[in-house]
Amino acid sequence: MKYITYLFVISLLLFNLLVVRAEVAISTPSGTTASSSADTKESNDVKNIKEKLASITRKKDQRAMGGFCNIKDNKVSLVDNEGNEYNIVIDESLTKIYQIAGASKKEIKASDLKQDMYIVVTGPTVDKSINANLVFVDDAYIVQSGKITEINKTDFFIKVTAQDKEEYTLDIEAGTKQNMINPKTLEIEKIGFSKTKEGDIVHFAAKKDTSDKNSKNRFTAQKILVIPQEYFMK
Amino acid sequence: MKKETVYAILLGVTFGVVLSLVMIFKTKDSQMGKSKPLTNEKKVVPTIQDTNLLTQTFKINEPQDRQIFNTKSISIKGVAEKDSVLIIQSPIKDIVFKVEKEDFTVDMPLALGENVISLTLYPKNSQGRSQQKELRIYYLDEQ
Numbered sequence: 001m002k003y004i005t006y007l008f009v010i011s012l013l014l015f016n017l018l019v020v021r022a023e024v025a026i027s028t029p030s031g032t033t034a035s036s037s038a039d040t041k042e043s044n045d046v047k048n049i050k051e052k053l054a055s056i057t058r059k060k061d062q063r064a065m066g067g068f069c070n071i072k073d074n075k076v077s078l079v080d081n082e083g084n085e086y087n088i089v090i091d092e093s094l095t096k097i098y099q100i101a102g103a104s105k106k107e108i109k110a111s112d113l114k115q116d117m118y119i120v121v122t123g124p125t126v127d128k129s130i131n132a133n134l135v136f137v138d139d140a141y142i143v144q145s146g147k148i149t150e151i152n153k154t155d156f157f158i159k160v161t162a163q164d165k166e167e168y169t170l171d172i173e174a175g176t177k178q179n180m181i182n183p184k185t186l187e188i189e190k191i192g193f194s195k196t197k198e199g200d201i202v203h204f205a206a207k208k209d210t211s212d213k214n215s216k217n218r219f220t221a222q223k224i225l226v227i228p229q230e231y232f233m234k
Numbered sequence: 235m236k237k238e239t240v241y242a243i244l245l246g247v248t249f250g251v252v253l254s255l256v257m258i259f260k261t262k263d264s265q266m267g268k269s270k271p272l273t274n275e276k277k278v279v280p281t282i283q284d285t286n287l288l289t290q291t292f293k294i295n296e297p298q299d300r301q302i303f304n305t306k307s308i309s310i311k312g313v314a315e316k317d318s319v320l321i322i323q324s325p326i327k328d329i330v331f332k333v334e335k336e337d338f339t340v341d342m343p344l345a346l347g348e349n350v351i352s353l354t355l356y357p358k359n360s361q362g363r364s365q366q367k368e369l370r371i372y373y374l375d376e377q
Contacts, residue, residue, distance in 0.1 A: 205350075225321070
């Protein structure tokens, strides 16, 4: 009987020791007593984290940044719409620079980049520095909407208050495409300047640059799309 | 091996398993009780609000802002209130349509370079507040 009791106690102790040891090894991945299965789990975790980081980096790299070019002491930087400045690292042998003209593009040199040009840059971003893979020189646009607060039929401009309370002055020129939404059918119809009324909502697109005119929120509208007040009176 | 020895070992192992499981669960429970939240954020208590004052759903699922494409057009996918009117405007295209289902998909052409796309949602209730979102999408053809 004594022999059986000893065996019982020893097997109980041995099994407990094994199970508790395995549990400790799993719950403390950095422990020196980690078993081989815990090591495998740890290496898998590290692998997963590395893969996630790589995928995040890849996704990050697939984003582009647009802003006005700032050139100082032969160093190129970009100022985005929020006013953040990014240093653009251009490698003459790796970075490709293009000028966009309509639907086509032409390769240009880094020396062709000028102050206040609007550029779109792709490449890995580290803090406030972009290692440029591609640089595109493009036109900058503003696309906004707001309520028409004033119409000047002599000088052909309208004043608009946007949702963010920003005020814009839009010059309506001969080349400006003017359209209106039919409040019943929602069809887009061509209109003349006389059809636009104060209180209407207008969606507009305009080219943007760093000129004094633009800095005062005055733009030449490329196109306007008016939603008449009647639409909101249904 | 004697019969009694085998019984003793099996009994010991079974008892050991039960004891280990109890120990493991007890340890986990006590650790859960001790764990502290990572942030100082207070628990959000849901409150009932007047549904008329709530902002209507308007979400763009695809594409992501500042995403790069090498195709001449993209599909904009999102969720908006049913029967609201969505106006999508870019320098090259204006699209106006009524949201028939809550999910919508719209094809939008892209110009080479940067495409500023403004999406404005006018709710079904015309007195409601409109919502605006802006996407900057890049069509950058490297070839």
